[in-house]
Amino acid sequence: AQSVSQHNHHVILSEAASLELGCNYSYGGTVNLFWYVQYPGQHLQLLLKYFSGDPLVKGIKGFEAEFIKSKFSFNLRKPSVQWSDTAEYFCAVNAKDSNYQLIWGAGTKLIIKP
């Protein structure tokens, strides 16, 4: 069965620090990969996604993620975080073989100290 692991449940950083949130999945076939973000009091929204092509994907607000197929990973990065990046971040995976049902990681709560 597919699964998604986010290894860090809580991350605390200072403003201007660099960010990397880990995401690993277990599935041998072709997958689509997503990062969603939930800011305090707001809807869950799509941050970026990878379907095919360039494995380095750029999303909104300066975020990027790199798909490394050999490592089954899709880590989220941002070179310099801001206080407004405080949110919960979710990695998710789906596959055509499983009717595109999204499988979710447990989420990472990111707190940026001003």
Next chain:
Amino acid sequence: SQTIHQWPATLVQPVGSPLSLECTVEGTSNPNLYWYRQAAGRGLQLLFYSVGIGQISSEVPQNLSASRPQDRQFILSSKKLLLSDSGFYLCAWTPPYHTDTQYFGPGTRLTVL
């Protein structure tokens, strides 16, 4: 543009009472619709999904049920709530033939006392 609504935003119900949460989507036709429960530290758990009116697939056996009486309406129900039903419930939709990206509603915070 498409929008998704959920209500109520918050709900406090006694154990054993019934439940009805509603989700509606505007600006699209024949969407795929999903109900999730979000538990702290456990990500999102898919409860039900629907590809059309009256077509419901259940992912996890539980005390809840779902119905789709209209094309853009998805309802989550229970006849008798349990304490363990407390949580944050999210509705999501995808276009009918582009099921890769899901769009989420604002959610309903349910507390069962």
